Amino acid sequence: MTLPGKDPEDELAGTEQPFVSHLVELRDRMIRALVAVGICFGVLSVWPGPSGLYDVLAAPLVAHLPHGSTLIATNVISPFLVPLKITLMAAFMLALPVVLYQLWAFVAPGLYTHEKKLVLPLVVSSTLLFFAGVAFCYFFVFGRVFTFIQAFAPKSVSAMPDIEAYLSFALTMFIAFGAAFEVPIVVVVLARIGLVSIDKLKSFRSYFIVLAFIIAAILTPPDVVSQLALAIPMVLLYEIGIWAAQVFIRHTQAPAEETKAP
Secondary structure (H helix, E strand, O other): OOOOOOOHHHHHHHHHHHHHHHHHHHHHHHHHHHHHHHHHHHHHHHOOHHHHHHHHHHHHHHHHOOOOOOOOOOOOHHHHHHHHHHHHHHHHHHHHHHHHHHHHHHHHHHOOHHOOOOOOHHHHHHOOOOOOOOHHHHHHHHHHHHHHHHHHOOOOOOOOOHHHHHHHHHHHHHHHHHHOOOOHHHHHHHOOOOOOOOOHHHOHHHHHHHHHHHHHHHHHOOHHHHHHHHHHHHHHHHHHHHHHHHHHHHHHHOOOHHHHHH
């Protein structure tokens, strides 16, 4: 409803420019993030190169293949396309701190001080935990899984995995372990927003152990080694998340919450 004598267009005066300026800032920050990914892609393309990156990714599997066995490519374009995909994904992971910083710089001005204390540690810790999950999978899990699999391989079978199939397997495992290592972040967020209490989280321990093994059975190959390697860290990280939630809640309270706190 407009007041008598007031131009309806005046009610929208000044609202278009801030919205457009936010879009321009978002565009600029997305361009900077893409430039960072592009620079990392260019550097990785020169050294160690797409083929070198795939050799690094395939090293745990190649080390456990029978003597004389190698990976094969069943698709004509696979020797070119698969290393290119790995280079692009490695470039994104390498540039992830810059990408997250651009996201944080865009969102931070609209947050209160206590909200900044909440978001920034979660962004940083979730990134580090995801990288930790990927590293744990590559350096520890892969070797045990491939050793376990080769121990059951018939002697009449020559193992020669396809490079695309191995890439799909590796990415699935990386995502599974990277996501599993985010358990403390999920616990902290649920407790911080008040969806569940610390006491409920503690009483849910026994159920979470069963849930962790179910998730591990779904996300990992059907072997005992990889399932245990995923389920046990999830259970330990759940305990860490309960402890972190208690500390986090105390240090990220809003001023109103602090006055109500005993």
